[in-house]
Amino acid sequence: MHRPRAAEVQFAEELAVLRPDLVARYEAELPGARAAVLSRLWRGLTHEPLPWITAREGGREGLTLRLADGRRLHGPHPDPFATAAQVTAVRLDEVAHDDPARLMTCLAVPHGTDFAAELADSVASLALSRAGQPPRSQEWPEHDWEWEQRIVDGHPYHPNCRARPGFSVAEQLAYGPEHRPLVRLGSVPVPAGECLVTGAWPAELRDGERLLLPVHPWQAEHVLKRPLPEGVPAHPLMSLRTLALTGGGPHVKTALSARLTSSVRDISVYSIGMSAILSEFAETLTERMDGLLRFTRTLGAVTAGTPELAAVLRESPQVYGDRVLPVAALATTGLPASPSWLAEFTRLALTAGLRLLELGVALEAHGQNLLVVLSESGAPLGLVYRDLADIRVSPAGLARHGIPVPALSGRVVTDDVRALRRKLFGSLVAGALAATAGSAPALRGALETAVRDLPRTPDLAALLEQPLPTKALTLMRLSPGTAGDQWTELPNPLL
Template sequence: MHRPRAADAEFAEELAAVRPDLVARYTAELPGARAAVLSRLWRGLTHEPLPWVTAREAGREGLTLRLSDGRRLHGPHPDPFATAAQVTVVRLDGVAHEDPAGLMTGLGVPHGADFAAELADSVVSLALSRADRLPLSEQWPVSDWEWEQRVVDGHPYHPNCRSRPGFSVAEQLAYGPEHRPLVRLGFVPVPAAECLVSGVWPAGMRDGDRLLLPVHPWQAEHVLKRSVTEGLDAHPLMSLRTLALADGPHVKTALSARITSSVRDISVYSIGMSATLSEFAETLAERMDGLLHFTRTLGAATADSPDLAAVLRESPQVYGDRVLPVAALATTELPRSPVWLAEFARLALTAGLRLLEFGVALEGHGQNLLVVLSESGAPLGLVYRDLADIRISPARLARHGIPVPALSGRVVTDDVRTLRRKLFGSLVAGALAGTAGSATALREALESAVRELPRTPDLAALLEEPLPAKALTLMRLSPGTPGDQWTELPNPLG
């Protein structure tokens, strides 16, 4: 389905053919991109339960990992919450490695070769993204998609922060949000009787008794391998497969490509749940006193296939003129203020913990969670989008007298550990840590924020236990293990 990623030299040759004006800047960005990916990889190697790491020994000169085959891997003391590239070289039995793909190849661990190819892809794609970025303007964006296009580096902690296997250089430039393209979505007409529809499918995407399903052009060419009818122009958002239509709504398309960790299709299961989840979220928002809103799902449809499906959602901008993903905060001056960061942490924890107490754990990372800002930049509220990965506890809902929605499958669980991992791993180890950018800044923000929070068992766990985080490197080295895998980071409040 996917053609393999070209070698670095071939990547540069392809770039020279399609965008010769970027070659010099791309070349200049490569060392920084290698350090950025290596820093993320070193974070995973030093903090995740990798079976071939038998011991970790801290010393004055850094950290040494003892490997099961007797070798030693040495690098600097890691800050698990740092977002700036801090690692430029790691030594494997004395041999210096500046390239993360080369390091992974040298380790020779199971499934390391495939992961090394993804790391190489991440480096060159990140260098391309940085080479094509525009200088940040002091004028704040007007449209929601403009905020999302400012996020150049991708996931702040994943070694595959910009890995896009299966995408040529030309396709990255044509579809990557950081390259600011306008993407022409196509339509695939499907008889309505053959589709599963949740919510209301819009009249403008119907043709008689057929539904017109929006299809990403990459999906049409590489996966569906079929022609599509003329559709709509749209601006790609951070997730690549979700795009903002000209008239406001966002459309989430099936994109059966591996981006960071997962293949981005749309399951039939999630389509079937979407309307029920959206209605349930509206009832939750009424209990949040304006702290948190949820973008409504307008309609969802699938031709009984995860490769041919779409979800229509309202734009987060219905909740304010300045609504931006938490990941985009790093492109502003706001997080550099400890006072602002503490206020934002207080808002996010108040909303997240209250909802968890009710019985709902959000996947509140920097892409799904958005913040509503005042004209002066003060955080006023939050918006959450994409309900497919939340977790819902029927027992907790019942305890609070909240009607339990008619849902089944992976979103339903009463397991306390699962609920806390979902929220803390995404909100604290993800959105807040990524915004703070370092362990010191995160600790200071949390110390200030938690003083005014209700003392619940969930808050006690956050204050006293190690911080859960997804084991992103372990997951890429465990292709036969489905679902999320976890690690524990030092508690920033410890």
């Protein structure tokens, strides 16, 4: 057996023991899952600056990539903004490949073996996620977490869209939001004097002089390696490590030292230290947004001095209305995705994002962090943003507009205009808006309509006239020794 396919077989064997009723559905979903991951991989191969690809040659019959060793890789012309699977096979010289993991193995490029294993896991996990879906109710969900659990396929453009290395099938079923489990968070008591605390830590998570830090059960077993008594029940959200407590209340962001898509999901001591300052700063920004955008507040954050044992309590977006859902969940609403609706949503999102960028703040406004407030008829009324840990703030930009500069430090702070624009355009335009549109023609139409009435700022000019920046997701997975984000450029749909 070729090694990448072993992940699919392993999943099937585990599923046969745990959920034999899902085996046939899982196997039926595998071809579609391979195509979905292969389409994301082909997007990366055709648009990212991979050092072993020396040329890209387009023709009537598709696109050919010339490799440094003389081989040729051929496939269809990709739409870099498409969300539907477009690629069912590509040819490496004369051999057709429908399996992204097998293709990566055969390419034999540096760090490709590890990436191939991640791709294999992504395929198997995606097939499992799709197999477990019930018929979708047409009723409007009552709770915020119900929207998030409708998102099945994960990241719309990352080849590791569903990769969860280190998670067994049983753990995916027990913790993956798309499987709709109820997760019981444990807690670790830590002396308050040994903790860094920002914001207000609630009384119900205190035990005398000790703070009770919520811990994900996967983290307790695999990282902390200690059994914890089952605690409060919660519903996992689309990020898996953040959960909504049953009965309402705040969302709990837990440390989860597993690699999901690109990153290990710890909570850094730095982000805990900055959390209260960023939350207070965001409240001052709300006053300048004329109701277009609100921010969920960080209520409290604690670390025991290590990224593996930390937690954040964050306000639920549902405090801003019953019809608030992540942009990534828009495709699950059943609302007609008309060009006029898409243009209005795009105008709203660009207005808010560009206004903040002009002030000196760049949001990481992808489909998970950015939420939309809908009217009873489904019209976009406003936006909500959550998770401030990865925004960028320009002290010079704030000063130009008379905004007091908060006491921030580290990676959040930059006056680099290119970095600020990359952050916003890469997440909002090449991310949330592109995925909502689902194709280059739809995105182009929405942008053309939306930008007509926007103020002609230098940032808008850059958006209109330059290639569109986006994270080089495949390059990042093939460059394990390179820290931080790496970038590429996509064809600007407006050019």
